[in-house]
Amino acid sequence: MRRRGATLLVGVVVLVALVLGSFVGIKVPYVEEGPGPTWNTLGSSSGKQLISISGGTTSNSAGQLRMVTVGVEDQITLWQAIRGWLDPSDAVVPREVVYPPDQTQQQTDQQNQQEFAESQSSAETAALRKLGFPVKVTVGSVVAGAPAEGHLRAGDVINSVNGQQVTSVEKLTSLIKARPAGTALVIGYSRNGVPASTTITSSKGSDGSPQVGVQVDQKQPSPYSIKFTLDDVGGPSAGLMFSLGIVDKLTPTDLTGGMTIAGTGTIDDDGNVGPIGGIAQKMRGAKRDGATVFLSPADNCAEAVANAVPGLELVKVSTLNDALTALQKLRDHQTPTLCAGS
Known part of the structure; x- marks a missing residue:
């Protein structure tokens, strides 16, 4: 009986090992999204300013305006997918949501890089218009x-x-x-x-x-030459934070009031802020990197509130003007317009 029991135990251990091994080795058609890196648009990366401006006087700020990203891991295993489904910080979604089946991964990456460049252009246009340089x-x-x-x-x-x-x-x-x-x-x-x-x-x-x-x-005639320096980032969602970064650098006012403020949102040439994807992961990345305030596009507020992160105040913005008004209220120790329920 002892020998038979030992044999059975060994068999169970081997079976469990085989099952776990299959989980680890089997690839599934999903990607895992998690909190990605964040960058201070008023600061530098790899020794270079994220936003460099020549042609006029720029100012420094005590706080930070952090743009946020979503980290994407492709070619995940069944075990990683199960772990991701159980982790509230991550999202596991079908691969075609991120990489459309009618495009190669290279084409998708190029499209994301193009959207990133366009967001920088619109951020510059909206910021300079706010500063008195019309299109x-x-x-x-x-x-x-x-x-x-x-x-x-x-x-x-x-x-x-x-x-x-x-x-x-x-x-x-x-x-x-x-x-x-x-x-x-x-x-x-x-x-x-x-x-x-x-x-x-x-x-x-x-x-x-x-x-x-x-x-x-x-x-849009202006005396300024504005350049952005950030590699390996794609998509349009950093537009709002780039625009705020430009306004902050070109005005004597410290928009941050010494705080670490994160945010996201597309921006068009007229300063309208649009919705983005992955806000739950971006909020967690913001909190991880020290933010206490998060600027959310109005159309993302419901999702942001549903995935609220303790200690991260959710501010609702629809335009660049909304964001600037909210930052003014925060500096004045007033309550800005918040996402409902936050």
């Missing part, structure tokens, strides 16, 4: 035979459409497309610094959408 949408050329011919010329600055201000190329396009082709549009413009207006009736473009037939450029 000028300038006519580069007029298409021969198009509705704008005889009305606009190369070099004209388009200021408005039907009384609504044109703040970017994107805004101009949306204002023209907001009315059906054949609509008379009152275009406000400046020529050689002299304001004027003209009425142009839009027509259908080759894609069927309304157009007036001008090629335009977006310019």
